[in-house]
Amino acid sequence: MTRIPRIRRQDFGVLTPPPLGGWSPTLTVTVVIPAHDRQQTLDLTLAALSAQSYPAELMDVVVVDDGSAVPLRLPELVPDGTKLISSPPGGWGRAWALQAGLEAATGEVVLVLDADMVPHRRHVEAQLRWHHLAPYVVTLGWIDFTVADRLPSPERVRAAVRDGEEDGLFPLSPHRHDWAEKIIQDHDGLRTAPSSLATRIHVGATAAYPAALLRSIGGLDTSLVLAEDTELGYRLTQAGVVFVPDPQARAWHLGLPTAMRDMAALKRYNDPYVADRVPYRRYLRTDAGRQWLVPYVDAVVPAGAYEDVRATVDGLLAGSLPDVRVTVEGPWASLGAGRRSPLRDPDLDLRLVHATFEHDARVRLADPAAPPPAGPERVVAPFRLTVPPGWMPRADTVERLVGRLEEDDGGVLCLALDETEGGVLVARLERASALSRAALVAEPGEPLDDVVDELFGVEWLDGAEWGFTRRPAGYPPRRRPVPEAERLAAQREKEIARLRERAAALRAELAEVRRQAGKSERDAARWREKAEAWRREAVRLARTQNRTVITRAVRRMRDLASRTASPPAPRGASRPGRRQEDGPGTS
Incomplete structure (x- = not known):
């Protein structure tokens, strides 16, 4: 028994795909094409499939007419083993038609291709080579968009695909699946993408699935008219698949899809259905208390x-x-309903x-x-x-x-x-x-x-x-x-009340400090006034004292000056101001 390769998370780098044209396929594949009123583009899709490099004996095609107003027919250029069936009564839409095609498919791999796709010559081969390596990969083709006004004939398409000249069939539109290609580019070709993100790039216009695995999860959700590929991608992820986008599995998309023509209206329609079925889209489940079809x-x-x-x-x-x-x-x-002892049951x-x-x-x-x-x-x-x-x-x-x-x-x-x-x-x-x-x-x-x-x-x-x-x-x-939220709320309210009381006390303390500061300022002003008065009194006293000292000094100077100017008195003469005393010999 051959050991199945083990891919860690999304890292399919452990697989080594053979070069295109350099290997021998063994798996059978059924290409399922759901179609509704797409006869002209369907003819081109079948013409391109008739020139595929994958062995014709390993490939068959099932076209499912999803209630076209004018019933579809098979054109002249079709692959061998192509059959046309009608969707069974009881439903309609792409998912309903795909489920009918899945039930009719006989291949070991089911490759889904929309009726407005023109695959390159190696398209089927590029995807199927991965399925030969591991039985739980889902491969995704690489899409180029065109908005050509005139379409070539089926014969021209078949010849171009056979000769490898597909690039010249249509003018290339600047429109791309930019969001998906960015996810792939940002995560090393999707090898490092987490599970909840990798599932988002599952776009069902061209993808190949292990048939047994697809049937084991119930196939398509036929209750959906749109977003069936998004929902299927989620269930495939839960089934353990690894998504492998292959840039060499190229195909033309004739015209622009609804997502590019009217994204706002498409999202408005899809969001309620996706929210109910895909728990990974957390941004769609923001309503507290809501219950969903698939829980997280x-x-x-x-x-x-x-x-x-x-x-x-x-x-x-x-x-x-x-x-x-x-x-x-x-x-x-x-648990039966029969008679019993209620308390000793x-x-x-x-x-x-x-x-x-x-x-x-x-x-x-x-x-x-x-x-x-x-x-x-x-x-x-x-x-x-x-x-x-x-x-x-x-x-x-x-x-x-x-x-x-x-x-x-x-x-x-x-x-x-x-x-x-x-x-x-x-x-x-x-x-x-x-x-x-x-x-x-x-x-x-x-x-x-x-x-x-x-x-x-x-x-x-x-x-x-x-x-x-x-x-x-x-x-x-x-x-x-008491719910935890209420308990925490009550605890916070109590803490807030305590802080408010503390704030009130601090405000009162601050008011008292301001009052004391005001009183101190008034006292300081009063003392400044007294100090100024004392200073003035001191100046006045100093000036008064100075005048007294000066007056005395002037008098002394004058006295000295007068004494110096007067001649000295004869001996025996009395000094001015002194009384002559009587002495001996005086008569």
Whole structure:
């Protein structure tokens, strides 16, 4: 048994396609062409297919007439093994016609080609070479657009394709699938694109699918009239495929598609349908509390004790990520309606769980042994979270875990909750596409987690650090539990009130400081006035004292001057101002 190649995430670089024209194909392919009133361009499409390099004995063509006003016919130039069928009654549209073509296809690969496409000579060969390397690739052709006023004849087209002169058939339009080509260019030819982004480039005008894989996921969603390729791309991703755009698988697109002619109207129509079916388009799911056909996370809780199951389910539904559907797995069919002792019923816990969630639209009661559901319910969510009953996640736990898995396009997160005699109790978040890919390539008996680790990665985390705790002892609570948001709001209000009181006290303190500062300024002004008065008094006194001293000095100077100017008196003469005393000999 040949080992299937293992492609890690989107990195199809591990595959080495053979050069065009230098290999020998073995796979059969059916080209399915849905058509509605496209006879003229259909003739050119079939003419180009009649000159393909892929072996004619390995290729057949199914044209599906989707209720054309004038029934389509097969022209003269067609590949061998071409047949025309009509869409069955009961539906209409491209998806309905493609599903009819898929059911009629006999090839191992189904290549879908629109009726306004003119493929180059190597178009089929370029895509099919990848399918010979791995059975889970979906190849995409490379489209050039033309808005030619006049179309060549089928004979001219066949001759140009046969001779490799396709480039000269039509004038090249400047219009391109720029957004898709940018994604491809920015991610190394799509090899490094994350799963949620790679699926976006699935444009169904020219693409080839493994027929068995396409049938295993239910084919096309025939309820859709438009956006069927977007929805199919999402389901293919969850099935584990790898998208491979091949620039050598070239084809002309005759005219511009609706997306280029009226993008606003197309988005307005498609958005509600895409939002309901493609969880990756997070920007379309911004309404809190809304429920969708395909959830973002499918949380699984095994049936157990009533209180444990209820606590876990309640915690999951109360999270910050509203786009969660909870599935409680148990043997619900075993709950009979016969007479029993209500309080001593051996299935009492299972019956209470059933009664609690039977009518909750967010909760699904499923039997793990039952076959998978059919129809839209078979579409899987991109993430599956399994939580043992009795453990409750924090409000932001699920949202943070999904973010962690998306950071590196990881495969599985295992969260250790507790260690018991039976081993480690684990909560587990899985990427659906990683598990599907591992199942496609795993060898018999090989542990699936080992394959997932090789393809996408498996990481172990501490459950407590990510917000998982045991349920409270008394559950369910008799009072309505305060939601985390309300509790935090009340806590903030209390803190705000405390800060307001503190602010008021600081304002009062500031007012007192300002009052004291004003009083100090008035006191300072008063002391400045007194100081100025004292200074003036001091100057006045100083001046007065100085005048007195000067007056005395002048008098002394004058006195000295007068004494100096008068002659000295004779001896014995009395000095002026002195009384002569009587002496001896005086008569």
